[in-house]
Amino acid sequence: MPHLDSQSLGAGVVKRATRLADGRELIYFDDRDTTLPAERAIDARTLDARPETATMRLDVLTGDWITVAASRQNRVMLPGADLDPLAPQTPTNPSEIPSRYDVAVFENRSAAFGPALAAAMDAAPAAPDPPRGLDDLAALGLGRTRTSVGRCEVVCFSPESTGSFGTQSVVRARTVIEAWADRTAALSALPGIEQVFPFENRGEAIGVTLPHPHGQIYAYPYVTPRTQRMLDSIAATGPDMLARMLEFERASERVILAGEHWTAFVPFAARWPLEVHMMPHRHVADFTETSDAERDELAGLYLRLLRGVDALYETPTPYIAAWHQAPVRVGRDTTRLRLELTSPRRAADKLKFLAGSEAAMWAWTAEIPPEASAARLRAAVEGVPL
Template sequence: MATTTLGAGVVKRATRLADGRELIYFDDPGTTLGPERSVDARDLAPRPETATMRLDVLTGDWISIAANRQNRAFLPPAELDPLSPQTPTNPSEIPSRYDVAVFENKSPSFGPALAEATADAPAATDPPLGLADLAEYGLGRTRTSVGRTEVVCFSPDHTGSFGTQTITRARTVIEAWADRTAALSALPGIEQVFPFENRGQEIGVTLPHPHGQIYAYPYVTPRTHRLLSALERTGDDLFDRILAFESASERVVLRGEHWTAFVPFAARWPLEVHLVPHRHVADFAETDAAERDELAPLYLRLLRGVDALYETPTPYIAAWHQAPVHVGRAGARLHLELTSPRRAADKLKYLAGSEAAMGAWIGDVPPEAAAARLRDAIEGVQL
């Protein structure tokens, strides 16, 4: 097992699951766990074939058709949680007790094949030949869905979320995000890396275990293409100007030395918060120790403030936008966009005709009112 000491005293231990997928343990500083880890002795089926992407000529979007995902776990009982440590009666994905664990998804949207063969992954039969190749139009165009999809387990506990973790554990996850961003960005054919957390069945979560995911895409995502177009029109200092504009507004909900959280001026969702670093960094790998150290408690305060808005936990998507690997890194800045469809204690915003079909959004809650409620909730948070 390869062992590396990372920032903040986090220890990384890399190994393999029975079918060859990568499994990486990230131990908290001062962990109570020993250095040894159990071997995955399961008898697993071969990994699925890599999916195929199809080009939508109406939009230029590439759609990955990953039929293997139909068989993924759906709301299993606690005793069969696939993200808990293995027991004699639960042949889960993780052989040993852990603090934080990251492993390749058993039902991937992208991968396991890559644009070129590596020691760990085969070469795809029809990989994308770069961004220029992906930008070409043509009916019936396909490419292999090269890439990597990983699961990030925040805790061995069966229930919870990022916001229920300790400051130390949050810092370990942040270190894992930075490590995986650097490693995935270096893989052949990867164009963008996206860490995120889906929270709540209302969002579509099928496992209550506290976890997130990381997608390593073979293209620049449609949302990021729109950001790059905005940067081309307005200049690479756009995020500096956004920070200055929002910082002078009543929409700021939380501020630190290195990060500011605010409800954006043109928020689409009833609950939407952006968390932006003051210094320009393209991705987690470029953040320094001080920025990561502050992010851990600050992000926890934000998430617990979100949960304090109502008597029950709030569903959300916590999307960490990072710059593409090869383009736009001078202007595209790492930042969080946290969104929730919850517009009242017992009401959700559903995307119907205008938003879902036309992308024309109608806001239900004035951003200033949403910011005031969230700011009050955050003030009552104790870590």
């Protein structure tokens, strides 16, 4: 087993980088109290060539870019634990990760974006028709296409085959946060990347295809439509809009929990039956700008929030945990890091489905008042120890 070059990060986390058999990058992040050796196994699989980079098509009605990634049609769907592709490799399971790990991050083989531009990584093929900057992407026209350059990474929270972020220890949560910051910095530096988005999908009702505790990171070649809408609102209302919003929410009855550096709350105009936002008290554009103290506190607060969400019902709640970050090149002085956690679960045995008005016209109706949702969540979180 080779000894990988290592790099010490915050909170005692150690980073070790290598590559998989087809050239994709694999990075181990070791807990501060890890029992793992420095040596890691080589990926000795024989793999097919990586799929061609997907194509983006412009929807001239909205200005949105739609990725067409046919290779994702063949991705693994709910395998048994004995064939878990995110577990460490065994003689009977040729998974994606050769060695046992604490936290592991690797390039997704079934990617909606990427590989990244050839200049960024010697294992990536050249993109035949990449975006030519934000002005190029903003231009409207029929039949416009571009190569869907970028990067999609899988973040494995644990070598175990079941669980979620909320089932991890505080030490492990801190390691994942360090990995998010490290990968945000690395992906933001790649040519053509405009925004980096860490997230976790949890539960089959959300569309999860692997029960293994994991999240993902998307590095987009454009500023996402959701972020662009927010930038437009900031431009119309003032550069301190998010700071004023946080002050407004912190003074409300919708606060779920708060620490020295972070506050979690149900937003004033929540769309989903279960919706919680969490924001840092000071302006930080993304995870790279958070301090050690902010990361330390976040590890515990985030776990309490997720465990409180699961305490609402007898079975785990499906959710999307979306970490919105400022774009790489625009809006960094006005747009701050924040979590938006949403779930369609409106009762123990009921889900909210997007019907005609919401799905077709983006005109939402909320069935549960945000204040009532906040009261239930606050009680649940208060009863959850770490």
